[in-house]
Amino acid sequence: MSIITTLFWFAVAVIGAMALGWLFRAFVVAVSPQRHAQEMRKAPLTASFGLLVILIYVLVAALAPVIAPFGESEVVGGEFLPWDSTYLLGTDNLGRDMLTRMIYGARNTVGIAFIITALAFFGGTVLGLFAAVVGGWLDQGLSRFVDVLMAIPSLIFSLLLLTIFGTSVLSLVLVIATVDATRVFRLARSVAQGIVVMDYIEAARLRGEGKWWLITREILPNAMAPLVAEFGLRFCFVFLAISGLSFLGLGIQPPTADWGGMVRDNATLITFGDLTPFLPAGAIALLTVAVNFVVDWQLHRSSGLKE
Amino acid sequence: MAHVWRMIAQRLALGFLTLFVVSLLIFGATELLPGDFAEAILGQSATPETIAAIRRDLGLDQPFYTRYVSWLGGVLQGDFGNSLANQKPVIELISKRLGNTLFLALYAAAMAVPLSLTLGILAALFRNSIFDRMSNALALTSISFPEFFVAYILILWFAQTGYFPSIVRLSSGISFGETLYRCFLPALTLTLVVTAHMMRMTRAALINLLASPYIEMARLKGMSPMRVILRHALPNALAPIINVVALNLAYLITGVVVVEVVFVYPGLGQLMVDSVSRRDIPVVQAVALIFASAYVLLNLTADVLSTLSNPRLMHRR
Numbered sequence: 001m002s003i004i005t006t007l008f009w010f011a012v013a014v015i016g017a018m019a020l021g022w023l024f025r026a027f028v029v030a031v032s033p034q035r036h037a038q039e040m041r042k043a044p045l046t047a048s049f050g051l052l053v054i055l056i057y058v059l060v061a062a063l064a065p066v067i068a069p070f071g072e073s074e075v076v077g078g079e080f081l082p083w084d085s086t087y088l089l090g091t092d093n094l095g096r097d098m099l100t101r102m103i104y105g106a107r108n109t110v111g112i113a114f115i116i117t118a119l120a121f122f123g124g125t126v127l128g129l130f131a132a133v134v135g136g137w138l139d140q141g142l143s144r145f146v147d148v149l150m151a152i153p154s155l156i157f158s159l160l161l162l163t164i165f166g167t168s169v170l171s172l173v174l175v176i177a178t179v180d181a182t183r184v185f186r187l188a189r190s191v192a193q194g195i196v197v198m199d200y201i202e203a204a205r206l207r208g209e210g211k212w213w214l215i216t217r218e219i220l221p222n223a224m225a226p227l228v229a230e231f232g233l234r235f236c237f238v239f240l241a242i243s244g245l246s247f248l249g250l251g252i253q254p255p256t257a258d259w260g261g262m263v264r265d266n267a268t269l270i271t272f273g274d275l276t277p278f279l280p281a282g283a284i285a286l287l288t289v290a291v292n293f294v295v296d297w298q299l300h301r302s303s304g305l306k307e
Numbered sequence: 308m309a310h311v312w313r314m315i316a317q318r319l320a321l322g323f324l325t326l327f328v329v330s331l332l333i334f335g336a337t338e339l340l341p342g343d344f345a346e347a348i349l350g351q352s353a354t355p356e357t358i359a360a361i362r363r364d365l366g367l368d369q370p371f372y373t374r375y376v377s378w379l380g381g382v383l384q385g386d387f388g389n390s391l392a393n394q395k396p397v398i399e400l401i402s403k404r405l406g407n408t409l410f411l412a413l414y415a416a417a418m419a420v421p422l423s424l425t426l427g428i429l430a431a432l433f434r435n436s437i438f439d440r441m442s443n444a445l446a447l448t449s450i451s452f453p454e455f456f457v458a459y460i461l462i463l464w465f466a467q468t469g470y471f472p473s474i475v476r477l478s479s480g481i482s483f484g485e486t487l488y489r490c491f492l493p494a495l496t497l498t499l500v501v502t503a504h505m506m507r508m509t510r511a512a513l514i515n516l517l518a519s520p521y522i523e524m525a526r527l528k529g530m531s532p533m534r535v536i537l538r539h540a541l542p543n544a545l546a547p548i549i550n551v552v553a554l555n556l557a558y559l560i561t562g563v564v565v566v567e568v569v570f571v572y573p574g575l576g577q578l579m580v581d582s583v584s585r586r587d588i589p590v591v592q593a594v595a596l597i598f599a600s601a602y603v604l605l606n607l608t609a610d611v612l613s614t615l616s617n618p619r620l621m622h623r624r
Binding site for chain 2: 148277
């Protein structure tokens, strides 16, 4: 396929995406109650397209066993069969149905990325806020420790840890969550430090509130906007990291379906001009783009900037 | 000039301290091994006697700090121990591949830095034009793509049609031009992956400055927009630009791992991935240490350079 035709299809895809975004926005505005409709009407097309994509991914992931035509690792036919009416997207290197693997891949890859992000986020935020509230040696100790961990590139550090703990889903989750928690810690701490010096925190301290109350009731609500945006971005990074690791054969292990691994298994097809291996890679890219669009919109909204 | 040297010396000392702690961490990570090193070597064939023998051979019966000091002493003399997989000295495995990886990273950097700076300056110059919007959208999209996706798209476009090889074979007899040609696709992949971020940051750094009064003054004097940006805005935007360039060069270090695997490039990244799946700990430690040092040194250089580019930081009272 030449570059010109690819660019043409890319343009068609962009226009189609915007049209979908417009339709979805109109639909949401029509069905949601007054207050939400107001917000949604102002959403840019990119953001509503992003929301639509995320919604579809979540639905596919949740309903995987219902929509998938075959079992997750069931060998249904010959290897590398072309697209036809039974195997809509053909079969992979072991003769498993590609479409089924894509659908289950949504569940596994997105699900695991979400769990990791949530873990990293919980750990990083709690420690970061604690460090900011308590201060002193706890803050110093944690911050310097995180500095050292961040002095090693994250992929390299994850690879080192995976060598030691072996490649299983559990160690993958724990390793990536630890590595990413350091980044969340940094942000949570710096945001919270701006809040800790406020008068209302002083007032709460004088009232004799405990540290846990300070964190959950006073600081967290005020630190929510940057943290939510960070959650979206962090999810993208985690998602790319685990698909990268799976692509290297060190992430989610077969026979569990996973998009990064699927690209690797079927990469030989590309040299024959078959586009099937691009589907899982494209699925990864599409979700990251969608999340980025939504995060951009949220950041714009919370920053209060006008056009 | 004395304070400049003092500043550089301070940064260097701090950098070496970081490196020391990083090496401690990389070495200490093996302490987390379930079981220990000797059991990891032997795997299934472990009996109490063989384990004890290997422990004695490797000095595992020594306390942690003794082992660390002797390991570090070896590393400083270029001795990383032996690979668990084939008993060869790690340094032998690494030395040739290190050169290849550095070559690839430099090649990519040589393309990416001028390209992204030019694009960033142009985007700042023609801000809010079609060009600016297009490059912004493309940048956002390419940041969201996994490296292997970009790599395979390039293979589809350039290797399928026969312009460039999709598998990099390096042999000692080939000329420099031929090497450049063979490494073009991996280098281009890395370039595309890092250009977007650098371009966006260059644009943002410049646009931030365009609102300041001295830029308005320059404009009111009747200078051309190009000259305003190049002569007035750019020097003041150097510090953030240097930082983001260094950050992205450091990113090349990790990007290189995936790209090397896609193009079967004989570099350190590929060695590391293979060693991780074989759980060949000495090799992984050595490669991780090299990557981490490169990362620390790049950040250090960026720190020093951006201080040097800012007179206010240079002559701090």
